[in-house]
Amino acid sequence: MNVIALNGSPRKKNWxxxxxxxxxxxxxxxxxxxxxLVNLYDLQFSGCISCFACKxxxxxxxxxxxxxxxxxxxxxxxxxxxxxxxxxxxYYGTETAAMRACFERLCFPYNPYAVDGHCEFGRVIxxxxxxxxxxxxxxxxxxxYRPHFAFMQRMLSAHFGPCxxxxxxxxxxxxxxxxxxxxxxxxxxxxxxxxxxxxxxxxRAYELGSRMARPLAG
Ligand SMILES: Cc1cc2nc3c(=O)[nH]c(=O)nc-3n(C[C@H](O)[C@H](O)[C@H](O)COP(=O)(O)O)c2cc1C
Numbered sequence: 001m002n003v004i005a006l007n008g009s010p011r012k013k014n015w016x017x018x019x020x021x022x023x024x025x026x027x028x029x030x031x032x033x034x035x036x037l038v039n040l041y042d043l044q045f046s047g048c049i050s051c052f053a054c055k056x057x058x059x060x061x062x063x064x065x066x067x068x069x070x071x072x073x074x075x076x077x078x079x080x081x082x083x084x085x086x087x088x089x090x091y092y093g094t095e096t097a098a099m100r101a102c103f104e105r106l107c108f109p110y111n112p113y114a115v116d117g118h119c120e121f122g123r124v125i126x127x128x129x130x131x132x133x134x135x136x137x138x139x140x141x142x143x144x145y146r147p148h149f150a151f152m153q154r155m156l157s158a159h160f161g162p163c164x165x166x167x168x169x170x171x172x173x174x175x176x177x178x179x180x181x182x183x184x185x186x187x188x189x190x191x192x193x194x195x196x197x198x199x200x201x202x203x204r205a206y207e208l209g210s211r212m213a214r215p216l217a218g
Contacts, residue, residue, distance in 0.1 A: 001033040001213055004081045006074075008088030008099030009132075010041040016132040016171040016198070020205040021087040024130065027209030028083065036077070040098040043070035047101030054109035063120035065109045071102060078106065083126045083212045084160060089171075090133035093145055095152075103152075107159050124161040126212040129153060130205060134185075136170040166208055168201045 005025050009017035018039075025035040046069060053059065053066035065075055078084060088099040095103065110120040129152055135143055149165050156163040172194040174180055177187025 001028075001031070001082045002080070003028040003033045003035045003083040003085065003209070003213060004074075004078055005035070005037050005085040005087060006099070006102060007037060007039045007041075008086065008096045008102070010096070010098070012039045012041065016168060017087045017089050017130065019198075019202060020130050020132065020166070020168055021085060023202040023205040024085055024087075024128070024209030024212075027206035027211075028213035029209075030206075031210055031213035033083070033213040038074050040102055043074070043098075045069040045071035045101065045105070048104035048108050055113050063110050063122070065105050067105065071105055074102075075106060079121075081125065083128075084156075085128045085130060085209070085212070086156070087130035087132075090131055090135075090145065093143065094148055103155075107155060110159050119159055121160055127156040127160045127163040128208055128212060129156065129163060129165045130168070130208075131165070132168040132171050134171055134173055137167070140167070140169065164208055164212075166204060168198075168205075170197075172198070 003025060005021040007018050007021050009015060012018055018037075021037055025037060029035050046067060048065075049067055051066055054064065063079070065072070086099065086103070088095040091097070094100065112119050129149070131149065133145075135145075140146060149167070153163045153165050170190070170193055172190050173185075177185060177190060
């Protein structure tokens, strides 16, 4: 069992998204899985360039993105992975630019344009989306984020396999709210939440990773 997690945050140490992903991978490792964390912001790559090489009727390989860059070996490893976790902060209501670009390259080559509509990935693996965001849970609906989360969940389920979504809300954006313009936020409350609630979020991520590393029912 091999579990790959993609970190869509440019912050790679101790911050929200990467911490959740590390806990999810620790949960998977507790079940005996081999794990890998990929920091997308360490890589130079583009999104889909709309070349449609992956849809050509005379293509030599199926389900492979023709663009060659730093994402290529990651996509090759995902093609063989047994579970996949995508983690991203919410930037302006959606994934970060790097995660979005990765998602296009990850999914489009497997996207069934054929009439029979079968997905080119060819296997069913558990997947998960971990989102971290500044807004508190009770504001997610008014900000209109849920349809996007549901869309992404459908996409991962359709391309790879059952997808769990985990939301981590009201995150700490920087460690010292006194040093940045923060009138809209209560730095003390943010700090307290980081100390008291974020460990519970990490535990939820650990349990999610542990669930993913168990064999799929049926
Ligand atoms: C450019 C930018 C845009 C952001 N947009 C949103 C947003 O639309 N909604 C939200 O809830 N948080 C937003 N945030 C806050 C981040 O989603 C939040 O702090 C997240 O937990 C950061 O993850 P990280 O600590 O892993 O980098 C934004 C942050 C940045 C830097």
